[in-house]
Amino acid sequence: MRLATPFHSAMLALVLLPLAACQKPAPAVTEITPPATVSETPAMSTHDANSYAEPEKVVVTHLALDLAVNFNKKVLAGTATLDLDWKDKTAAALVLDSRDLNIAGIEGGDGTTWQGLKYELAPRDAILGSKLSIAMPGALAKVRITYSSVPEASGLQWLTPAMTLGKKTPFMFSQSEAIHARSWVPLQDTPGVRFTYEAHITTPKNVMAVMSADNDPKAPRDGDYSFTMPQAIPSYLMAIAAGDLVFRPINERAGVWAEPAMADKAAKEFEDTGKMIDTAEQLYGPYRWGRYDILVLPPSFPFGGMENPRLTFATPTVIVGDKSLVSLIAHELAHSWSGNLVTNSSWKDIWLNEGFTTYVQDRIVESLYGVEASDMEKVIARHGLAEEMKDIKPDDQLLALAPLTGRDPDEALTSVAYIKGQWFLTFLEDRYGRAVFDPFLRKWFDDHAFTSTDSAEFERFLDAELVAKNPGKATAAELHAWLHEPGIPAFASAASSKRFDAVDEARGHWLAGHAAATDLDTAKWTTQEWVHFIEGMPETLSVAQIQSLNDAFHFTGSANGEIAQRWYPLTIRSGDLSARPAIAAFLARIGRRKLIMPTYGELAKTSDGLAFARAVFAKARPGLHPITIVSVEAALADKPPAKP
Numbered sequence: 001m002r003l004a005t006p007f008h009s010a011m012l013a014l015v016l017l018p019l020a021a022c023q024k025p026a027p028a029v030t031e032i033t034p035p036a037t038v039s040e041t042p043a044m045s046t047h048d049a050n051s052y053a054e055p056e057k058v059v060v061t062h063l064a065l066d067l068a069v070n071f072n073k074k075v076l077a078g079t080a081t082l083d084l085d086w087k088d089k090t091a092a093a094l095v096l097d098s099r100d101l102n103i104a105g106i107e108g109g110d111g112t113t114w115q116g117l118k119y120e121l122a123p124r125d126a127i128l129g130s131k132l133s134i135a136m137p138g139a140l141a142k143v144r145i146t147y148s149s150v151p152e153a154s155g156l157q158w159l160t161p162a163m164t165l166g167k168k169t170p171f172m173f174s175q176s177e178a179i180h181a182r183s184w185v186p187l188q189d190t191p192g193v194r195f196t197y198e199a200h201i202t203t204p205k206n207v208m209a210v211m212s213a214d215n216d217p218k219a220p221r222d223g224d225y226s227f228t229m230p231q232a233i234p235s236y237l238m239a240i241a242a243g244d245l246v247f248r249p250i251n252e253r254a255g256v257w258a259e260p261a262m263a264d265k266a267a268k269e270f271e272d273t274g275k276m277i278d279t280a281e282q283l284y285g286p287y288r289w290g291r292y293d294i295l296v297l298p299p300s301f302p303f304g305g306m307e308n309p310r311l312t313f314a315t316p317t318v319i320v321g322d323k324s325l326v327s328l329i330a331h332e333l334a335h336s337w338s339g340n341l342v343t344n345s346s347w348k349d350i351w352l353n354e355g356f357t358t359y360v361q362d363r364i365v366e367s368l369y370g371v372e373a374s375d376m377e378k379v380i381a382r383h384g385l386a387e388e389m390k391d392i393k394p395d396d397q398l399l400a401l402a403p404l405t406g407r408d409p410d411e412a413l414t415s416v417a418y419i420k421g422q423w424f425l426t427f428l429e430d431r432y433g434r435a436v437f438d439p440f441l442r443k444w445f446d447d448h449a450f451t452s453t454d455s456a457e458f459e460r461f462l463d464a465e466l467v468a469k470n471p472g473k474a475t476a477a478e479l480h481a482w483l484h485e486p487g488i489p490a491f492a493s494a495a496s497s498k499r500f501d502a503v504d505e506a507r508g509h510w511l512a513g514h515a516a517a518t519d520l521d522t523a524k525w526t527t528q529e530w531v532h533f534i535e536g537m538p539e540t541l542s543v544a545q546i547q548s549l550n551d552a553f554h555f556t557g558s559a560n561g562e563i564a565q566r567w568y569p570l571t572i573r574s575g576d577l578s579a580r581p582a583i584a585a586f587l588a589r590i591g592r593r594k595l596i597m598p599t600y601g602e603l604a605k606t607s608d609g610l611a612f613a614r615a616v617f618a619k620a621r622p623g624l625h626p627i628t629i630v631s632v633e634a635a636l637a638d639k640p641p642a643k644p
């Protein structure tokens with residue numbers, strides 16, 4: 001990508017930038033000898049390998065954004081003003097993260113008077129983006145950066161009206177985790193730094209803007225919006241969306257934002273959200289973020305959900321009409337404790353976010369929907385982990401990972417963090433009992449609230465607060481196996497589900513030819529039972545078997561993505577081509593990576609399938625999110641000769 005942004009590869013040249021026309025001319029700045037900070041500092045063990053920031057020297061404590069949402073140009077443009085807390089007052093530069101930003105000018109000052117500052121934007125690193133080094137003539141309290149994003153910004157998606165439900169209004173949304181905030185705000189893009197923020201956002205008049213902040217359900221829709229986020233958050237929780245959004249309350253502190261055609265359906269599907277918050281509070285203490293709202297995004301959203309504080313972003317693919325997939329909301333809500341309140345300080349320890357959250361999610365599901373629902377989800381999750389683990393190298397099967405130096409945290413994230421992490425906490429719960437383990441986990445959240453932490457700190461806390469106080473329950477070797485050894489420890493207890501036993505029996509009867517598909521007792525099955533039914537099928541079926549299942553259950557064309565994502569690969573492996581039109585429609589409509597990647601992966605295994613997948617992707621691409629595009633391109637890249 002060619003950028004208009006000036007950059008000089010020569011280390012010595014800091015660029016004297018032109019000031020934005022509307023600002024007072026700044027006094028000339030004296031030439032600054034490049035400080036040691038401009039050169040590469042050796043990686044320290046506490047350093048976040050996925051950020052150029054130097055929090056040991058300075059931390060950003062507050063961010064003020066003033067941005068215009070420009071749908072015609074597909075850019076955000078304006079200023080970001082950062083408040084700085086200098087740990088090293090002699091530091092000669094402020095180093096920020098950025099990716100593909102056009103920087104128009106940088107000033108420093110005390111908030112009243114400003115002076116132009118020199119800066120250097122390093123060449124773009126494929127993973128980290130461009131290191132932005134701003135020369136500091138002293139420990140300035142603030143810097144103000146005038147900039148714009150590019151239409152291809154990795155953390156933003158811009159949708160034309162045609163790509164929305166209502167077809168009249170454009171839509172845009174951000175996805176900052178893991179390291180995409182830097183593509184729309186220049187900042188210290190590391191979860192190790194927390195800051196508060198405020199924002200002034202302008203949009204076309206008929207467009208509503210919302211952020212991971214204090215959204216006012218009654219705010220007039222006038223194209224001029226102000227937000228504050230008084231709790232300190234890491235950069236990956238910065239979020240914005242704008243479109244034809246309306247609000248529906250769920251209860252006094254929870255509600256749904258969605259396009260008008262989706263709003264009532266979404267509010268109904270998510271009507272248990274209030275009860276979920278109550279349940280989580282009983283277990284882990286007060287919800288500390290004010291409101292909890294859910295924004296339903298278009299189906300191109302690359303994830304199931306994203307725990308943006310006060311405003312979870314969610315895929316519409318979980319709105320299936322029977323609440324069978326609302327554990328996604330339990331998950332994102334759970335992050336209000338595990339993640340948003342207590343955060344991994346770098347991405348190698350993401351199990352502290354996702355593993356803890358999957359554990360808390362399951363506790364909410366069990367409390368609201370019963371132990372059978374929780375059991376089914378555990379069996380499905382662990383089956384998925386076992387499958388995924390076959391392709392994960394041993395070093396990546398640990399919970400406490402090595403620093404992700406040279407790696408993209410998006411691609412390094414696997415079910416190990418989620419499901420092995422959850423399994424470990426379930427192991428601790430079993431050994432110590434809920435009477436001991438629940439208060440322990442609550443204390444972890446309370447003692448580390450609004451901080452960023454790592455696996456070493458968790459181990460210290462675990463030893464001091466659980467193991468030492470309750471001797472004889474778990475050995476050091478067992479804990480070591482969970483945290484520092486690959487695979488699932490042999491002593492881990494398996495999950496089982498009574499309802500799945502009945503599914504296994506039904507599938508067995510049908511496979512043995514003892515029952516026709518239409519005779520199976522499936523009337524009360526929920527999504528999870530259908531998922532288990534399909535997952536337990538042999539690697540391939542005959543085309544006749546595929547067709548008899550489809551005649552009975554209409555899997556092809558299912559609106560339920562959890563079913564579709566498992567059914568389509570089975571049809572492909574079985575050599576049944578009749579699902580192809582439905583597959584093409586599914587891959588064109590949905591951008592949630594977890595749902596579409598198994599089908600792309602299966603297609604890519606044969607040359608004919610690969611050709612079909614490439615043709616489908618070429619059509620779907622303009623409607624896909626940059627994060628999804630990267631994943632699909634990797635799956636469809638040229639590989640050693642595929643099977644004919």
Ligand code: BES
Nearest residue numbers: 177178303304305306307328331413594
């Ligand atoms: N925080 C994650 C999404 C994420 C993780 C985005 C890492 C980028 C990098 C979110 O909470 C999540 O885990 N979403 C899941 C849903 C969940 C029910 C497992 C998803 O999107 O599938």
Ligand code: ZN
Nearest residue numbers: 331335354357
């Ligand atoms: Zn999560």
